[in-house]
Amino acid sequence: MARFLVKFLRDRCKACELCISVCPKQILEIETDLYNKKGYHPARVQPGKDDECIGCTSCATICPDSVISVFDTTKE
Amino acid sequence: MARFLVKFLRDRCKACELCISVCPKQILEIETDLYNKKGYHPARVQPGKDDECIGCTSCATICPDSVISVFDTTKE
Amino acid sequence: MKAIYQSTVGEGLTLTDTSYCPGCGHGIIHKLVMESIAELGKLGETIGVSPIGCSVVAHEYMNVEMCEAAHGRAPAVATGIKRVHPNHIVFSYQGDGDLASIGMTEIVHAAMRGEKFTTFFVNNAIYGMTGGQMAPTTLLGQKSTTSIDGRKKEISGMPIRVSELLATIDGAVYVERVAVNTPANVRKAKQAIKRALDVQQRKLGFSFVEFLSSCPTNWGLTPVNALKWVGEHMIPYYPLGIFKQPEEEK
Amino acid sequence: MKAIYQSTVGEGLTLTDTSYCPGCGHGIIHKLVMESIAELGKLGETIGVSPIGCSVVAHEYMNVEMCEAAHGRAPAVATGIKRVHPNHIVFSYQGDGDLASIGMTEIVHAAMRGEKFTTFFVNNAIYGMTGGQMAPTTLLGQKSTTSIDGRKKEISGMPIRVSELLATIDGAVYVERVAVNTPANVRKAKQAIKRALDVQQRKLGFSFVEFLSSCPTNWGLTPVNALKWVGEHMIPYYPLGIFKQPEEEK
Amino acid sequence: MAERVLMKGNEAFAEAAIRGGCRFYVGYPITPQSEIPEFMSHELPKRGGTFIQAESELGTINMSYGIGCAGGNVFISSASPGIALMQEGFSFLCSAEVPLVAMNVSRSGAGIGGIQPGQCDYNQVTRGGGNGDYHIPVFAPSTMQDAVDIIYESFEIADRYRNPVMILADGMMGQMMEPVVLPEPKTLYKDEADIANYKPWALTGSKGKANRNRIKSYHAHPAELEQYIDYLYEKYMRMEKELQRAESYHTDDAEIVFVAYGSMARIVREVLEVLRKDGIKAGMIRPISLWPFPTAPFEALNPEVTKVVISAEMSKGQMIPDIRLALKDRIPVKLFSRTGGIIPSTEEIVAFVKTLRKELK
Amino acid sequence: MAERVLMKGNEAFAEAAIRGGCRFYVGYPITPQSEIPEFMSHELPKRGGTFIQAESELGTINMSYGIGCAGGNVFISSASPGIALMQEGFSFLCSAEVPLVAMNVSRSGAGIGGIQPGQCDYNQVTRGGGNGDYHIPVFAPSTMQDAVDIIYESFEIADRYRNPVMILADGMMGQMMEPVVLPEPKTLYKDEADIANYKPWALTGSKGKANRNRIKSYHAHPAELEQYIDYLYEKYMRMEKELQRAESYHTDDAEIVFVAYGSMARIVREVLEVLRKDGIKAGMIRPISLWPFPTAPFEALNPEVTKVVISAEMSKGQMIPDIRLALKDRIPVKLFSRTGGIIPSTEEIVAFVKTLRKELK
Amino acid sequence: MSTNRVMIAGSGGQGIILMGKLLAYVAMEEGKEVTFLPSYGAEMRGGTANCSVIISDRPISCPVVHKADIVVVMNQPSFEKFESAVEPGGSLFLNSTLIKDPVTRTDIEIYKVDANKLAEDAGIGRSANIVMLGAIVRQTGIVKIENVTKALKKEFSGKKVVYLDANLLAFQAWKTG
Amino acid sequence: MSTNRVMIAGSGGQGIILMGKLLAYVAMEEGKEVTFLPSYGAEMRGGTANCSVIISDRPISCPVVHKADIVVVMNQPSFEKFESAVEPGGSLFLNSTLIKDPVTRTDIEIYKVDANKLAEDAGIGRSANIVMLGAIVRQTGIVKIENVTKALKKEFSGKKVVYLDANLLAFQAWKTG
Numbered sequence A, B: 001m002a003r004f005l006v007k008f009l010r011d012r013c014k015a016c017e018l019c020i021s022v023c024p025k026q027i028l029e030i031e032t033d034l035y036n037k038k039g040y041h042p043a044r045v046q047p048g049k050d051d052e053c054i055g056c057t058s059c060a061t062i063c064p065d066s067v068i069s070v071f072d073t074t075k076e
Numbered sequence C, D: 001m002k003a004i005y006q007s008t009v010g011e012g013l014t015l016t017d018t019s020y021c022p023g024c025g026h027g028i029i030h031k032l033v034m035e036s037i038a039e040l041g042k043l044g045e046t047i048g049v050s051p052i053g054c055s056v057v058a059h060e061y062m063n064v065e066m067c068e069a070a071h072g073r074a075p076a077v078a079t080g081i082k083r084v085h086p087n088h089i090v091f092s093y094q095g096d097g098d099l100a101s102i103g104m105t106e107i108v109h110a111a112m113r114g115e116k117f118t119t120f121f122v123n124n125a126i127y128g129m130t131g132g133q134m135a136p137t138t139l140l141g142q143k144s145t146t147s148i149d150g151r152k153k154e155i156s157g158m159p160i161r162v163s164e165l166l167a168t169i170d171g172a173v174y175v176e177r178v179a180v181n182t183p184a185n186v187r188k189a190k191q192a193i194k195r196a197l198d199v200q201q202r203k204l205g206f207s208f209v210e211f212l213s214s215c216p217t218n219w220g221l222t223p224v225n226a227l228k229w230v231g232e233h234m235i236p237y238y239p240l241g242i243f244k245q246p247e248e249e250k
Numbered sequence E, F: 001m002a003e004r005v006l007m008k009g010n011e012a013f014a015e016a017a018i019r020g021g022c023r024f025y026v027g028y029p030i031t032p033q034s035e036i037p038e039f040m041s042h043e044l045p046k047r048g049g050t051f052i053q054a055e056s057e058l059g060t061i062n063m064s065y066g067i068g069c070a071g072g073n074v075f076i077s078s079a080s081p082g083i084a085l086m087q088e089g090f091s092f093l094c095s096a097e098v099p100l101v102a103m104n105v106s107r108s109g110a111g112i113g114g115i116q117p118g119q120c121d122y123n124q125v126t127r128g129g130g131n132g133d134y135h136i137p138v139f140a141p142s143t144m145q146d147a148v149d150i151i152y153e154s155f156e157i158a159d160r161y162r163n164p165v166m167i168l169a170d171g172m173m174g175q176m177m178e179p180v181v182l183p184e185p186k187t188l189y190k191d192e193a194d195i196a197n198y199k200p201w202a203l204t205g206s207k208g209k210a211n212r213n214r215i216k217s218y219h220a221h222p223a224e225l226e227q228y229i230d231y232l233y234e235k236y237m238r239m240e241k242e243l244q245r246a247e248s249y250h251t252d253d254a255e256i257v258f259v260a261y262g263s264m265a266r267i268v269r270e271v272l273e274v275l276r277k278d279g280i281k282a283g284m285i286r287p288i289s290l291w292p293f294p295t296a297p298f299e300a301l302n303p304e305v306t307k308v309v310i311s312a313e314m315s316k317g318q319m320i321p322d323i324r325l326a327l328k329d330r331i332p333v334k335l336f337s338r339t340g341g342i343i344p345s346t347e348e349i350v351a352f353v354k355t356l357r358k359e360l361k
Numbered sequence G, H: 001m002s003t004n005r006v007m008i009a010g011s012g013g014q015g016i017i018l019m020g021k022l023l024a025y026v027a028m029e030e031g032k033e034v035t036f037l038p039s040y041g042a043e044m045r046g047g048t049a050n051c052s053v054i055i056s057d058r059p060i061s062c063p064v065v066h067k068a069d070i071v072v073v074m075n076q077p078s079f080e081k082f083e084s085a086v087e088p089g090g091s092l093f094l095n096s097t098l099i100k101d102p103v104t105r106t107d108i109e110i111y112k113v114d115a116n117k118l119a120e121d122a123g124i125g126r127s128a129n130i131v132m133l134g135a136i137v138r139q140t141g142i143v144k145i146e147n148v149t150k151a152l153k154k155e156f157s158g159k160k161v162v163y164l165d166a167n168l169l170a171f172q173a174w175k176t177g
């Protein structure tokens, strides 16, 4: 299991791509086959790239819609 | 005759005494027995003190009512 | 599993979706302000004032008691509120049209009186809500719907630097300009908010944070490019930094 | 016989007696402004704007075409006039209540736009016309009818320094503070007026002269003591000098 | 009965406000009401209240909106052009349902005009000079005692309807002194913490509340806004019914009925005496509420008895439309008017009536 | 006839102003009129004029006062709360006799309200929301062509009376497009130097004049102020007589007469057709001037024929007092009203009439 | 006589307002109806100040005095402006220290009070107004002398008590008309 | 049919306004009375945009379309909002590239136009609106095809001329309903 978990409140996402642009590992993407409640394609971690996340929280920090939370699975 | 002539538009004077306060020769005064059109005792050069004027124009410069002009009788 | 960044939705922010455009800087700033107040544990003792501008209904999103203010007058409104509740946290949240144009008198005088509230000033160099007209903060050469060939100095003068102007006023005790263009700057912005709120809670005087923000919609840029533009064009003209702080902190 | 100081009554000033109190600083400043314009030979090509304040009827005394402006709005009015007559000398003449309180937005924005007129700002630290209430410029400890025990920082903040504030604005090209408390300072004040008008005539931007002036009536001082008070109390808080001038003149 | 004290109008107004529950005063100097902020600046803090000198009338109205939102009882005052600057604000407060007691000590003329007494703000205060469908109750006292009593009461009226209330006086009333009996001070809420009980809708922080309060003016959705306007309008209709106030003097048998309010009504009172001594049956309706305009006394007039109604104003007939509407045009209305700050004498009004009667015959 | 062009209302208004003689435009963004400043910002400079984006509505009205003082022909525009902020200024311009053409593209609600179309600024623009005895002519076009024509003419009206003139439109008119024929551009004065000829009273510098001009609003002496108010009032009375404008539609035989202006009048025009098809004799009076309110068409109504008058408004009955006054209360007046930005449909008005007729019977 | 209309005029610094207020206050204390109305606006600039006082047995309609039973003028400009305001048969009190012009009206009673001089004699030059007040009260009986004395004691109390004696003297300075 | 009421809706960037304007312009050129009314306010924030066009032989009273003969929906939210706005017997044009939901009404004509797809095929992905315009005009004959072509040539002139050919292609892309 990946150490860091990046969680999205998907229905709040507006597909602005800011998270994608700031991720140092470039592991985020827009999920083009899904529309969320608002009609946007939400962002997500690219499937299979969870491991690469370094937990820098940059994505969550820049997200204008408070979509993202980041967890450290190794801590309580 | 005195070299400098200090002329007052007496009916404009409001007896504020600013001219008196700034005259380096302290030769100006309020003419207490006269009321001008506005009901003030106007300022004047103390009788007999014309000679002492050095033409510094301080009195005219500070006068808020543009009462005073200063002339040099030796010049054209 | 420990949250190293916990979305404040449901705490500092309400569950209501915002009406902001995708990537709008208002979203980032809302989040920072509300995270900060939530972290202080003061959501229940805070009263905010929203402006006229895209953030007119900030009260739908910020989970504290709030009112709207007439265009430009939020500092007067916040003054009134703070005088009634001197121990609450009171803030105004204002755009650049609102604060730097129509509301200049109110902000200058709130600062002069040293009112003990905090103003969060969102400088996006444009009138967002009304459709992209030139603001006092619009950069030279920047296009807007009332300067279609770009702002020109001869016609509209140079953009106004509000933080510098307010810093000349004694009652303005804390004045900082930040930007929300990168994660690093966003973190600094949050520090600024916290410092400003701290100054308020210590009743030292008026505190002010200017945010360089983006308006992708009216700038005609993608959200990502809009934040780049903040870094490349706004920061050079509007230098970041603390312009005023309480003596003891220098 | 040569005039070494010729009263400008009948030339720059009209023959009408002013309604100012004896020793009022407005009289001195009126005189300086009108002497200066007369000396430029521009009485026929000047348009002035009088404020709401004791000098509301300055147009009765100043021998140029003029209009009155609503309280605080003279810079907007002067903007309008100058845009119609770009080659005329245009000025606004304003008190500290008018300019620094209700009219702050208008003066800041005229400066920001770099409007090519001149503002003469009479700072007498009080609302004269309405009977001596506290102005934004009233000094700490100074008594007024709305601060009978003297202005207090905690309640009303520190007095605002307008020249310093305006000097932060690019479009304000000439900004100087002078005082009319002594003949020497009065002469310097006139030089400032001339420089400001020169900047205007060269269309470089907005020009501004602040005059530290007296209000013997509302200060409760004799005219002579009032001018002393300017020197002893106002100048220390409001330093004299040029805050802004065109590059080439520095 | 409590002691009569001799007070200057403006100071009596301020004192009445304090006793009526005013805890906050905001103002900006303007003649002829500057004694109100002056008095408040030193009195209010002594009485546990807060005085704020605003930077302008915009500052005044918007600070007081903030105070009102936060649940403080606030009093403001200004004069004619200062009130004009507040029109956006009044409209805003009405739309947000924020109470306020405001006083216009009015002067004469449009624009700057003159600083002597006038009544030419009738339209400005009764017709809603701001945008939108809204109303503000306006009371026009004619003696110091009237003024003190209505100011005292206004804080409760404002709170009851969650709406601004306006008191219209003029420079004469503001500047004159006359004896007055001051009512006992009353307390609307104990302290800051008590506000949430007294005004559950006010912004006092969400802590301990089921729902956080918000105060707003903007409505993005037309259907929602229409509904809100209907709700407000129902309130205005209630105010219109409940707040009409007037006094009638000798109208029953009056051939001539004056309509006059404020300072003018004082003068007309004497005019009535003189005319009646001369055998001319004259009466007066004195509207106390200008909005809502009191219709009942006008409906009571009998055209068989009353041949002419005279609107006596220090303005150019601004009250006439309201009189005609209240009368349903059953009796002709004439205007007696002095303006510019001139307060007419009893004699000239008497003379006016005598000439008018000749013309009518 | 000149070419018909398809234009957006706000742009047509601006273009009409330029063609009517506007040399200066001052404005501040506000929905739903922002296309006016936007259009002016690029068009006016090309046509030899000057565009100024003001810092606020106070800046707008006061800059335009300066322009007017200096003799420039100036056009400004705003929407509801923006107009409220200008009330001190309008009063000031009237008192100083400075011409101006102002446009209110109005929205709905008090305060911020909503940004969709409304007519609830009727009181605000017709009743003088500023202080003092003054009047501003208000014209309410109902089609784009009306609007273009009246804006075009207004510059001359403003100059003739040396008074501001107001055009009242609403968000629907500002935002819609419809074909319009634009009048030929006219020139009121050639250049800066020509102003002194065209407007001898304007501030153009005293050089070469016998007396320097001054423009003022303040009058220290009551007697002088009263005289001046009388002088102005004589002018307002002239305006009241000379500027009344209205259009009547099928009123002669109408059992029901609508009164509607602006956008509402467009809808009622169709309502009339539907009703007449259904055998209901309906007519309409469309006031074009709101101040002065046109009385003649109301006087012409016959109570024997017309049983009810309906004020159809996007406001809460604000026009009713004027209608009642014009009618001298000879015919009952009912209200049809939608607010909040909702534009009623023909069908719902027809339904309203049908219900009303049943009730009346 | 059920109503007295008094008009007092002078220059800003002459204590005109205080005279009027004292008169009104004492009358109120005596159970009368009173109004007091000062001029306003102009004073600020050192012009003339004036006030109207009406004292009556019944409610007073308008506080403006167009014609006065008693006119008091403290300086030359006021004299010029208000001589004509005296009702025929009324009284004109003039401060003869400062007013040198002859009175032209013959249908009124004239009282010349050397107010500034008498005040100086009483030891307090600024109390010409109190001298004049004494003259009016003594001459017209409009209010009771002892009540004015009481009011003066109230006015000159606290910090101002140092001026009391001189003012009481001033109040009694004028003996006869 | 003397009056046509058209309602066009979609998202901000889809060129809704241009479609409506072109329709109104061409109708005017054909001598008809026309009005065009866009929604306003909300678009600014990337919401939905819509506009109403009325084309008639006689003066048009109100430009608001409450019920339309022709409704055009360019995206899903618009479809949801405006499906019900079609007058019974009227036509609904929907952009089937973006609208996947089934139409529920049976009392109207439905035209599914794969607008984005067809536009891309025409070489200019952004011209889905012009594809749709072609569909409406061709299907309803509300205005003449050649006049729209003329109008397109005018619209895509000057700097925009580079887009002309593709738009003309797009305009013709939809063949049949």
Ligand SMILES: Cc1ncc(C[n+]2csc(CCOP(=O)(O)OP(=O)(O)O)c2C)c(N)n1
Binding pocket: C052, C053, C054, C055, C071, C094, C095, C096, C097, C098, C099, C122, C124, C126, C127, C128, C129, C130, C135, C215, F028, F029, F030, F031, F057, F081, F082, F085, F112
């Ligand atoms: C008195 C008044 N004038 C103008 C407006 C129109 N208006 C609404 S928001 C706004 C400015 C918005 O710009 P800004 O303050 O920069 O906020 P942003 O939308 O960019 O966040 C304006 C001018 C108004 N609502 N009220």
Ligand SMILES: Cc1ncc(C[n+]2csc(CCOP(=O)(O)OP(=O)(O)O)c2C)c(N)n1
Binding pocket: D052, D053, D054, D055, D071, D094, D095, D096, D097, D098, D099, D122, D124, D126, D127, D128, D129, D130, D135, D215, E028, E029, E030, E031, E057, E081, E082, E085, E112
């Ligand atoms: C809108 C408005 N508010 C207030 C006033 C009252 N007022 C007249 S002059 C003045 C201020 C005067 O002070 P300042 O500008 O300092 O001028 P000074 O008289 O001291 O020269 C004020 C508040 C007014 N005329 N109009």
Ligand code: SF4
Binding pocket: A004, A006, A022, A023, A024, A025, A026, A027, A028, A052, A053, A054, A055, A056, A057, A058, A059, A060, A070
């Ligand atoms: S936490 Fe950092 S590394 Fe992980 S997804 Fe977010 S931005 Fe990328």
Ligand code: SF4
Binding pocket: A008, A012, A013, A014, A015, A016, A017, A018, A019, A020, A042, A043, A062, A063, A064, A065, A066, A067, A068, C023
């Ligand atoms: S930054 Fe937030 S809103 Fe934007 S795409 Fe990423 S998760 Fe979605």
Ligand code: SF4
Binding pocket: B004, B006, B022, B023, B024, B025, B026, B027, B028, B052, B053, B054, B055, B056, B057, B058, B059, B060, B070
């Ligand atoms: S010129 Fe100088 S010396 Fe002469 S009187 Fe004036 S101040 Fe005195």
Ligand code: SF4
Binding pocket: B008, B012, B013, B014, B015, B016, B017, B018, B019, B020, B042, B043, B062, B063, B064, B065, B066, B067, B068, D023
């Ligand atoms: S300074 Fe001028 S006004 Fe003052 S006393 Fe001297 S001459 Fe008179």
Ligand code: SF4
Binding pocket: C019, C020, C021, C023, C024, C025, C026, C054, C124, C128, C129, C214, C215, C216, C217, C218, H044, H045
């Ligand atoms: S218009 Fe600009 S400021 Fe407003 S919500 Fe959209 S992006 Fe943000």
Ligand code: SF4
Binding pocket: D019, D020, D021, D023, D024, D025, D026, D054, D124, D128, D129, D214, D215, D216, D217, D218, G044, G045
């Ligand atoms: S009140 Fe003061 S500022 Fe006004 S004229 Fe008198 S001294 Fe001058």
Ligand SMILES: [Mg+2]
Binding pocket: C053, C095, C096, C097, C122, C123, C124, C125, C126, C127, C128, C135
């Ligand atoms: Mg902005």
Ligand SMILES: [Mg+2]
Binding pocket: D053, D095, D096, D097, D122, D123, D124, D125, D126, D127, D128, D135
């Ligand atoms: Mg001042």
